[in-house]
Structures are given as C-alpha cells and as structure tokens.
Amino acid sequence: MYLFCAAFGFAAAGVITCFYQLVTSKTADFATEWHGWSAALIAVLLSMFGGPFILARKVIVGIRLGEMGALPAIMFLGLCLMWSTCAGVVYIDFALKI
Secondary structure (H helix, E strand, O other), X not given: XXXXXXXXXXXXXXXXXXXXXXXXXXXXXXXXXXXXXXXXXXXXHHHHHHHHHHHHHHHHHHHHHOOOXXXXXXXXXXXXXXXXXXHHHHHHHHHHHO
C-alpha cells in the first residue's frame, strides 16, 4: 500500500507540474514570482502538491551537472518518496470520499 500511495502521489505531482508548464510555458519551481494573492495561492498549491516532482527534477539536474553528491541525492530522493506517499494518501482519500 505504501508503494502504491508513493507512486500515485508522484504521478499526480508530475501531472500537476506538467499541466502548470503547459498552461504558463514556464517550468514549475519553488521560487515563483508572486504578483497578487491569486498568484501566491497558486504558487503555494503548486509547491505543496507538485513538490515531489519538482524536487526530484532538481536532484536529477544536480547529479547530471555534478553539483550534488550521492548521499545528498539519496536523502532528497527519500524525501521525495515520503512527500509523494503523504500526497498519495491525501489524493486516494479524496478520491474514495467522492
């Protein structure tokens, strides 16, 4: 069940960030510009629900460029796994209540 929730949460985070990129033509990132309350709300929601995918992408880029060692990469990918699992539990719970 743990792995299913993690996979579901990570897939949902990927869909959310790719949809954001499709709509805005900008790559989703934690450091987005806030121009008003609605943009701030979207940035916070994007960081909360798309965070595992954004973090995993940053780790992969850091590894490819040689800026990140093996131990920090493993720690950040473990964080992505835990974050994805928590998000997956929320998404599955929401889907079951509908």
